[in-house]
Amino acid sequence: METQDKVLAILEEITGTDEVRDNLEVELFDEGLLDSLGSVQLLVELESEFAIEVPVSEFERSEWATPQKIIEQVVRLQE
Amino acid sequence: MKYMTPYESPFYFVILGLAFIPIIVQLIRGKRMLWYQNSVTVLFLVISFGGVNLRQGIALLVYVFFELLLAYSYFHYRQKRNSQFIFYLAVILAIAPLVIVKTTPLIRHHPSFIGFLGISYLTFKSVQMVMEMRDGFVKEFHLGRYTQFLLFFPTISSGPIDRYRRFEKELLTPPTREHYLELLNKGIQNIFMGCLYKFILGFLLGNELLPYIKNLALSEGGFSIALLGYMYVYSFYLFFDFAGYSLFAIGTSYLLGYETPINFNKPFLSPNIKEFWNRWHMSLSFWFRDYVYMRLMFTFMKKKVFKSKVTTSNVGYFVLFLLMGAWHGLTWYYLVYGFYHAMMICLNDAWLRFKKKHKKRIPSNRLTKAFAIFLTFHVVCFSFLIFSGFLDTLIHLPFR
Incomplete structure (x- = not known):
């Protein structure tokens, strides 16, 4: 659960809204909460927070579209 | 042969x-x-x-x-x-x-x-x-x-x-029978649509209307109503010609069982410039987004080159669009086209930030949305007028 909290805190800071905490299925790109700049910021912060490596070419929008999906990606990359 | x-x-x-x-x-x-x-x-x-x-x-x-x-x-x-x-x-x-x-x-x-x-x-x-x-x-x-x-x-x-x-x-994996029948259907549709776009609309605009209005604008010289007309005609010609070609290429790929990504998605109905680049020549702008802009942002942010996030992003936009301009060709008007779009997208971002902050005080209804589309359309058409190189011809016109 610790991972989830940390990811959500990062997302909250980048998107500037707590909507990401209330609804883990919110479509971040469609709702305009995340754009290319936001997603790069997300990658950079995830890298330093979790010591994982996420190259930019791994970033397929559809696989990172909701808070839930992002949490799953981080868990997967940590393994 | x-x-x-x-x-x-x-x-x-x-x-x-x-x-x-x-x-x-x-x-x-x-x-x-x-x-x-x-x-x-x-x-x-x-x-x-x-x-x-x-x-x-x-x-x-x-x-x-x-x-x-x-x-x-x-x-x-x-x-x-x-x-x-x-x-x-x-x-x-x-x-x-x-x-x-x-x-x-x-x-x-x-x-x-x-x-x-x-x-x-x-x-x-x-x-x-x-x-x-x-x-x-x-x-x-x-x-x-x-x-x-x-x-x-x-x-x-x-x-x-x-x-x-x-x-x-x-x-490596051919589409399933059902999926392929769908692709076949869509592919044929795309090719017919492409004919309408390129061989009919693009041809009429580019070969009939464009030369006519071009001569008119040249005889008027300087900024004229005819020049405005040229801007609209050229913009629609550019769209139908290239979107038509893209439909051919995509349709043909579908027939072969490959889902080549689409290139145009109603670009002239975009409510802002950022959205426009998500809908116009999409495979090109996504390429620049993924392989230039995002990589540059990643390096900038990791090495903390600029203090502010806004500066980082704006520098990235200028690099992206100037490169895109230079890629079209090394003439002043392609470079100005790139510079102009970089400026517009930075302005667009500033406006989006302002809007986010003052959400309650800015009206948002059907009228404002229509205005946004109208404004974006004209910003884009003007960029195509630069892109067309016609201003270059106009400037070099001998004074009468």
Whole structure:
């Protein structure tokens, strides 16, 4: 659960809204909460927070579209 | 034998239809006939790059050989080491032929002999490959598949720009019967729609209306109503001509069972410039987004080059759009076109930030949305007027 909290805190800071905490299925790109700049910021912060490596070419929008999906990606990359 | 550039005339489609019959029959049965598909590729490459165009054909072969060798060498190097310098060197080498082709006419006033139709689009694919190898996503380098990716003839002359990992997946697994029947249907639809766009609307706008209004604007000189008319006509011509071509390329790919990404999605109805670039020449802007902008942002942010996030992003936009402008050609109007779009997208971002902060005080209804579309449309049309090079002609008009 610790991972989830940390990811959500990062997302909250980048998107500037707590909507990401209330609804883990919110479509971040469609709702305009995340754009290319936001997603790069997300990658950079995830890298330093979790010591994982996420190259930019791994970033397929559809696989990172909701808070839930992002949490799953981080868990997967940590393994 | 008749030599034609891709999708040039209805006759091209007749040959296409005939050559595709065995492929379509086999795909309906759920099978890919790669040997036949590759023979068809050779046939269509000869049609477009043989005979009168043979010089270009040789340039194409030499180019592909060079890029294959580069990718092969970089892949084997990358298996053992990962130096930043070698990575940059590989990217520079991948772009070098295109740079030579773009700069030669400036120095020697004639086109370079290593140029050929589609070199800019093949370069996007080659650079992409080097970058994905750097990131370690190309686990095995398959010479044959990469060659098929580079030489995929439906998109060879002007895109859309595909992605290697996507293409490879489809190359290895043919679509299911149901899915292919859907693709077949959509592919034929796209080709008919493309005919309407390119051969009818694009032709009428570009060959009938455009020359007429051009003469009118030239005789008026300076800023006139006719110039405004030229701006609109040119913008719609550009859209129908290129969207029409893209529909041909996508439709033809569908018939072969490949889902080449789309290029246009109602761009003139975009409510802002940012959205416009998500809908206009999409495979190009996504390429620049993923392989230039995002990578640059990543480096900037990691090394904390700029203090503010806004500055970082704005610098990224200027790099992206100036590069895009230069890619179109090294003339003042393409560079100004890039500069103008960078400026507009920075302005757009500033406005979006302002809007987010003052959400409650800014009205948002159907009227404001219509106004946003109207405004975006005109900002874009003006950029196409710059792009058209007509202002250059107008400036050089002798004073009367």
